[in-house]
Amino acid sequence: MNRRQFVRNAGLTTAAFAAIPDQTIFASQADEKIKVVMIGVGMRGQNHLDLLLKRNDVDLIAICDVDDKMLQMSKAIIAKSGKPMPKIFTGDENAWKKMLELKGIKAVIIATPWELHKPMIISAIDAGIKYIGTEVALGINLQDHWDVVHAAEKSDAHVMMLENVCYRRDVLAALSMVRAGIFGEMIHLQGGYQHDLREVKFNDGINPYGNGVEFGEKGFSEAKWRTNHSVHRNGDLYPTHGVGPIAQCININRGNRFLKLNSFATKSRGLHNYIVEKGGATHPNAKVNFRLGDIVTTTLDCANGETIILQHDTNLPRPYSLGFRFQGTKGLWMDVNKSIYVEGVSKPHAWDSAKEWLDKYDHPLWKKYGNDAQGAGHGGMDFFVIHAFIEAAKRNEPTPLDVYDAAAWSAITPLSEQSIEMGNETIDFPDFTGGKWMSRKPIFALNDDY
Numbered sequence: 402m403n404r405r406q407f408v409r410n411a412g413l414t415t416a417a418f419a420a421i422p423d424q425t426i427f428a429s430q431a432d433e434k435i436k437v438v439m440i441g442v443g444m445r446g447q448n449h450l451d452l453l454l455k456r457n458d459v460d461l462i463a464i465c466d467v468d469d470k471m472l473q474m475s476k477a478i479i480a481k482s483g484k485p486m487p488k489i490f491t492g493d494e495n496a497w498k499k500m501l502e503l504k505g506i507k508a509v510i511i512a513t514p515w516e517l518h519k520p521m522i523i524s525a526i527d528a529g530i531k532y533i534g535t536e537v538a539l540g541i542n543l544q545d546h547w548d549v550v551h552a553a554e555k556s557d558a559h560v561m562m563l564e565n566v567c568y569r570r571d572v573l574a575a576l577s578m579v580r581a582g583i584f585g586e587m588i589h590l591q592g593g594y595q596h597d598l599r600e601v602k603f604n605d606g607i608n609p610y611g612n613g614v615e616f617g618e619k620g621f622s623e624a625k626w627r628t629n630h631s632v633h634r635n636g637d638l639y640p641t642h643g644v645g646p647i648a649q650c651i652n653i654n655r656g657n658r659f660l661k662l663n664s665f666a667t668k669s670r671g672l673h674n675y676i677v678e679k680g681g682a683t684h685p686n687a688k689v690n691f692r693l694g695d696i697v698t699t700t701l702d703c704a705n706g707e708t709i710i711l712q713h714d715t716n717l718p719r720p721y722s723l724g725f726r727f728q729g730t731k732g733l734w735m736d737v738n739k740s741i742y743v744e745g746v747s748k749p750h751a752w753d754s755a756k757e758w759l760d761k762y763d764h765p766l767w768k769k770y771g772n773d774a775q776g777a778g779h780g781g782m783d784f785f786v787i788h789a790f791i792e793a794a795k796r797n798e799p800t801p802l803d804v805y806d807a808a809a810w811s812a813i814t815p816l817s818e819q820s821i822e823m824g825n826e827t828i829d830f831p832d833f834t835g836g837k838w839m840s841r842k843p844i845f846a847l848n849d850d851y
């Protein structure tokens with residue numbers, strides 16, 4: 402596809418991407434096969450595993466996990482794929498370090514508990530691996546995020562947060578609308594992680610979702626480690642599903658940046674009530690005090706004058722919704738009511754159904770790869786995030802979401818904790834790019850390549 406076809410298909414204004422050279426946007430398909438390893442093949446890692454095994458450009462040479470059951474599940478996925486069994490590293494919590502010594506690793510995918518991401522990313526960089534795809538988040542505290550940024554800069558390594566929601570079909574279509582100027586100049590954006598995770602945070606220690614109120618050592622999968630963050634921390638613990646797509650709309654770290662942040666947390670009721678309802682008032686976990694407020698609301702202010710509201714809402718009964726609102730001087734998209742309003746096109750003061758607009762602005766990536774994405778996790782978007790990571794690695798190009806994005810999105814968590822701790826004080830946002838945000842150009846999802 403050439404530039405003119407792409408611009409026509411995506412409904413983009415040529416001016417929007419005039420600054421970007423053709424060879425960047427329309428890079429040719431590389432057919433190199435790369436050596437990939439995985440650390441963590443739990444519930445999330447197994448999604449990535451399945452997608453990697455379906456690709457002919459990936460040679461999965463090794464996987465590492467400490468949990469026998471997760472490894473058995475992963476081996477079954479590998480056997481079913483017909484691909485050769487990779488080398489398995491296990492046995493102790495540092496087995497992954499041995500794996501990183503393997504020769505010729507081009508890329509590593511990390512899908513382990515949050516607190517392990519930083520040491521695993523930095524060790525992978527130190528081992529000479531140039532492409533690191535990590536699940537949310539980069540680390541726990543602000544210093545962790547700086548450490549990863551500095552390590553990546555020092556070694557010219559590419560650290561990509563595997564934030565799948567950036568590739569959701571409606572989100573990418575809405576991004577195409579933003580880039581085409583349909584909503585005018587962006588003014589305000591909202592999003593969040595609004596997902597009843599009570600059956601993820603508690604289980605019976607055998608199956609991942611529900612059927613019990615155990616967590617910590619007695620829990621399985623995320624209940625084993627994630628719930629403890631709700632016991633000890635109060636802040637937006639998972640900002641990236643909301644802020645990732647929003648950041649693309651307003652070019653964060655590429656002409657714009659977060660300037661300030663503050664957060665408010667409600668009281669905490671949902672997790673305790675769930676334990677009492679499902680496990681009884683005498684269950685030992687009914688005595689646990691959860692610090693995490695049921696709803697944490699964070700406001701961010703940006704250099705180009707936009708505001709953002711993020712909500713972390715994972716402890717109460719509710720249907721899933723990320724609550725997106727992309728609003729500009731001429732109109733807005735809201736995903737909760739599946740509606741769009743565009744001044745001069747929509748009937749005055751009346752919502753259009755979003756579907757027709759989103760179909761019209763369907764992103765070139767989805768047009769090209771929609772069939773390949775069918776069956777991939779989370780409505781297909783998981784395909785695209787792995788696709789983007791692997792394609793960038795094959796071509797030795799920067800990943801479309803980079804270490805500055807990962808650090809800025811991840812930093813919302815410790816900054817929101819700090820704001821709440823300080824009585825909802827507004828806090829300055831660090832500039833992880835060291836001023837480069839002023840001259841960096843957008844590269845995310847500019848074409849139908851990756």
Ligand SMILES: NC(=O)c1ccc[n+]([C@@H]2O[C@H](COP(=O)([O-])OP(=O)(O)OC[C@H]3O[C@@H](n4cnc5c(N)ncnc54)[C@H](O)[C@@H]3O)[C@@H](O)[C@H]2O)c1
Nearest residue numbers: 441443444445446466467468471494512513536537622623
């Ligand atoms: N983007 C999404 O849609 C999405 C969905 C689910 C999870 N996630 C993220 O993925 C990551 C993993 O979550 P999950 O649901 O797979 O959790 P999980 O508990 O199911 O899997 C984590 C795995 O890491 C393994 N592990 C722990 N310590 C290890 C060590 N020292 N060495 C090697 N392996 C080790 C565990 O044994 C487990 O198999 C988290 O960051 C989570 O937030 C993202």
